Amino acid sequence: MSTSSAISVTGLTKRYGERLALDHATFDVPIGSVCGFVGPNGSGKTTTIRMLLSLITPTDGSGTVLGEKINHPEKYLSRVGAMIEGPAFYPALSGSENLKMLATLGGFPHERVGELLELVGLNDRAKSKYKQYSLGMKQRLGIAAALLPKPELLILDEPTNGLDPAGIHEVRTLLRSLADGGITVFVSSHLLSELEQISDHLVMLREGKMIFSGTTESLLAAQQPTVIARTLEEADLPKLIAIAKSAGHEGIILDGSVHVIANDDWASEFNKLAFAAGLTLASLAAVRPTLEETFFEMTGDTK
Amino acid sequence: MIRVIRAEWRKLRRPTLFFGTLGAVGAIAVLTASIPYIAMDEPRRGREPGFSRASIESYTGLSLGLAFASTLLGIVALSVFASQTAQEYSHGTLRNLLVRQPRRMVLLGGKALSMALFGLLIVVETSLISVVTSFFWANSKGISTDAWTSGGIGGEGISNLFTTLANVSLATVGFGIIGMLLGLILRSPISSIAIGISWVMIVEGIVGAVWENMQKYLPGLLLTAVGSGGSTTITYKWALTTSILILIAAGALAALLFKRRDVSS
Numbered sequence: 001m002s003t004s005s006a007i008s009v010t011g012l013t014k015r016y017g018e019r020l021a022l023d024h025a026t027f028d029v030p031i032g033s034v035c036g037f038v039g040p041n042g043s044g045k046t047t048t049i050r051m052l053l054s055l056i057t058p059t060d061g062s063g064t065v066l067g068e069k070i071n072h073p074e075k076y077l078s079r080v081g082a083m084i085e086g087p088a089f090y091p092a093l094s095g096s097e098n099l100k101m102l103a104t105l106g107g108f109p110h111e112r113v114g115e116l117l118e119l120v121g122l123n124d125r126a127k128s129k130y131k132q133y134s135l136g137m138k139q140r141l142g143i144a145a146a147l148l149p150k151p152e153l154l155i156l157d158e159p160t161n162g163l164d165p166a167g168i169h170e171v172r173t174l175l176r177s178l179a180d181g182g183i184t185v186f187v188s189s190h191l192l193s194e195l196e197q198i199s200d201h202l203v204m205l206r207e208g209k210m211i212f213s214g215t216t217e218s219l220l221a222a223q224q225p226t227v228i229a230r231t232l233e234e235a236d237l238p239k240l241i242a243i244a245k246s247a248g249h250e251g252i253i254l255d256g257s258v259h260v261i262a263n264d265d266w267a268s269e270f271n272k273l274a275f276a277a278g279l280t281l282a283s284l285a286a287v288r289p290t291l292e293e294t295f296f297e298m299t300g301d302t303k
Numbered sequence: 304m305i306r307v308i309r310a311e312w313r314k315l316r317r318p319t320l321f322f323g324t325l326g327a328v329g330a331i332a333v334l335t336a337s338i339p340y341i342a343m344d345e346p347r348r349g350r351e352p353g354f355s356r357a358s359i360e361s362y363t364g365l366s367l368g369l370a371f372a373s374t375l376l377g378i379v380a381l382s383v384f385a386s387q388t389a390q391e392y393s394h395g396t397l398r399n400l401l402v403r404q405p406r407r408m409v410l411l412g413g414k415a416l417s418m419a420l421f422g423l424l425i426v427v428e429t430s431l432i433s434v435v436t437s438f439f440w441a442n443s444k445g446i447s448t449d450a451w452t453s454g455g456i457g458g459e460g461i462s463n464l465f466t467t468l469a470n471v472s473l474a475t476v477g478f479g480i481i482g483m484l485l486g487l488i489l490r491s492p493i494s495s496i497a498i499g500i501s502w503v504m505i506v507e508g509i510v511g512a513v514w515e516n517m518q519k520y521l522p523g524l525l526l527t528a529v530g531s532g533g534s535t536t537i538t539y540k541w542a543l544t545t546s547i548l549i550l551i552a553a554g555a556l557a558a559l560l561f562k563r564r565d566v567s568s
Contacts (some may be wrong), residue, residue: 054405055398056565082402088395092317105310106403145399229331 005183005262006031006153009063009070011068014047015058020208021047024061027203027213034179035068036195036216039205043187046085048205049157053082053123063198066153081151083159089144091131095122095141098130099148108148116144121170135162143171147178154178158188160194161235172198220288227267229274242275257283264288307404307413308420314387315421324383328440329423330377336368356446360393364441368433373471373530377427377478377523378500380422384479385495387418388486411561415483415554422475430468436493443505467532468476473543474530478503480550481522484557523550536553 014022016163022044029035039045048055052065054073068075099113117123120140125133125161133141139162146154156175160168175185176198189195195202202211202219212219212269227249229240240258244251247269251260260270274281339354359367391397401499404410441448451460481503485495503523511518518524520538525537525546531540 022560050398050567052403053353053398054568055401077402077405080402084398084402085395088399090314090390090396093314097313097317099455101310101313102399102403104313105306105400107306148403 004031005029005064006033007035007063007186009048009052010286012051012058012063013060014044014051014294015059022051023048023208025205025210027210029184029203030201031184032179032182033201034175034187034199035184035201035203035217037186037196037205039188041190042207043190043205044208045190045205049082049084049155049186049188049290052155052185053080053084055084079152080155081146081149081153082155082157083142083146084155084157086161086240087138087145088136089130089141089145090127094127094129095133095137096126096140098222099145102145102149102283106149109111112148112150117145119147120144120176125264133261137166138164138166140167141234143174151183153184155184158189158190158199159187160191165214168194181185192245224261225264225288227260227262227264228257228283228285228287229260229270229281231274232280232282236279239277239279240274243277243279244270247273304409304413304416308408308417309426310400311387311414311417312420315417317432320383324379324425325428326423328376328428329432331372332368332429333436335375336369336433336436338368339364340437340444343444359441360447360450360485362453363463364446365434365437365448365460366464368437369430369464369467369471370531372429372433372472374476374503374527376425376471376475377526377530378420378503379425380418380475381482381485381499382496383421383482383505384505385482385486385499386492388414388483389490389495390541392490393492406421407562408458408558411558415480418479418483419476422479423472426468426472426475429471430464434464437450458537470532470539471530471547474526477526477529477546477550478523480557482554484553487557487560519545522546522553525549 005028007027010024010026011024012026013020013024023045025048037045047056047263050057052063052070054070054077056072063070066079072249089095090101093101094116096203099116100110103110114126115125117126120143122125122137122140122144125137130138130141139159143156143159148158153207154175160171163171172194175187179185187195196216197288199216202212202214202216203210229238231237234256237253237256237258241251241253244258244260244262247266249260249262251258251265255257262270267284271284273279339359343354343356344559358364393401400410401407404413438448440446453460454459482495482499482541485499486492489498506530507521507523511524517534519541525542528534528537528555529546530538530541533542
């Protein structure tokens with residue numbers, strides 16, 4: 001285990017009968033980072049999170065959270081905030097009462113409840129029963145509950161589910177500011193585009209197997225940028241491919257355009273070469289792949 | 304442990320549950336304390352009356368209502384313990400509780416103790432209402448209460464009331480522990496309560512009627528016997544000893560399930 005890791009797991013495995021929910025996952029989450037935990041539904045994200053919180057027992061493998069072994073959760077969970085698989089509270093209690101109950105259980109001061117309700121924008125609905133909350137409000141209450149212990153590590157499972165675009169933006173900003181304040185954030189999502197903007201580290205799963213663990217930059221660097229060009233006449237596209245190839249770049253024709261693997265600064269050169277060959281470009285764009293596109297390329301999946 | 308008990312009480316004291324249960328228990332107390340006076344000296348299908356004036360005027364008269372309420376209080380406790388335990392699974396709140404208190408035995412013990420306190424509260428409420436109702440009926444029916452209060456706190460009447468209070472408390476918490484075990488096994492409030500009540504009220508009654516010897520081993524009948532200080536077929540000593548053994552086994556099973564089982568809901 002690295003001492004600079006908030007989370008470190010080695011060969012972590014969970015088997016339910018014949019089905020492997022998580023297959024020998026090994027990864028580290030650096031202290032102070034926002035680490036995106038990415039994978040399609042059913043890929044093993046929630047299973048991993050439950051094992052980190054000692055809610056389920058690993059079939060095999062080991063792990064540490066904040067330097068303590070995961071089979072001794074009493075040594076680290078007081079420093080961890082978590083929301084697992086969506087918010088879960090008592091419907092007949094108010095938002096405030098739900099948080100006070102958890103604050104009492106964890107031994108945290110009740111003054112924290114008011115501060116957190118204000119932070120997540122629920123102070124005016126603090127006394128409303130949880131069952132009267134909208135999905136977005138429930139999600140924000142879940143985030144408030146996770147922040148009760150002033151955590152060193154925040155583990156959030158799909159925290160933006162049910163939020164509108166403004167709410168999603170607020171959560172992203174909140175997570176980034178928490179990380180800037182020194183909290184390690186481990187956040188899962190099946191929407192890769194959500195995490196691309198805030199994560200500086202990524203762990204990616206697919207069908208229980210870990211397919212990537214590293215910095216977001218290194219993942220994006222794995223995929224070369226593309227220059228996309230379209231001619232006035234579609235019949236001229238093979239000529240563009242030939243021009244790109246003569247300049248040392250591979251290209252393909254896709255959806256009526258030529259896609260050439262090249263850095264964005266080569267786009268102007270490509271335009272000159274096409275013009276010199278008597279071709280007029282209808283459009284020309286340099287595109288960096290999104291994290292989502294990179295992910296699907298790596299997993300061989302299609303959207 | 305104290306933090307767990309205080310946290311549990313935040314849930315137990317919510318108005319619908321707290322006042323709803325106390326209200327229902329109050330009604331049960333009035334009803335069970337009134338039955339001996341309403342049925343007094345009334346023949347039962349050719350048999351001797353169940354409650355004679357002499358038996359009510361004896362030192363046991365003051366605790367008659369409380370003893371009759373025992374099984375009904377047990378049903379209330381079974382329902383409350385079962386729903387409070389199973390709802391943690393059905394609402395998914397158990398995962399929050401375990402993140403904030405990862406020592407599972409401390410959490411389970413604290414939950415059991417807080418619900419036991421709730422069980423004791425409803426027994427005390429029943430006792431008070433039962434005593435007041437008994438004096439009201441005695442006064443209106445011209446029944447002597449001298450034997451109830453003679454000798455004061457150390458007298459037979461008051462001593463018997465406290466003994467009944469202790470027996471009913473034990474039986475009520477015992478029924479509650481059965482409810483808690485059902486809640487842990489079934490993880491659904493409705494299923495736990497339905498199966499628990501059906502077992503205690505119907506299945507045990509049928510089994511006990513068909514095989515009389517089995518009455519000595521059925522937890523619901525044993526706890527009822529504890530609550531009423533023994534019955535014609537089960538002695539108090541047997542009922543108490545066997546109930547405690549069954550409850551220890553139930554508690555151990557509940558602890559094992561709670562400690563070992565993955566929390567995946």
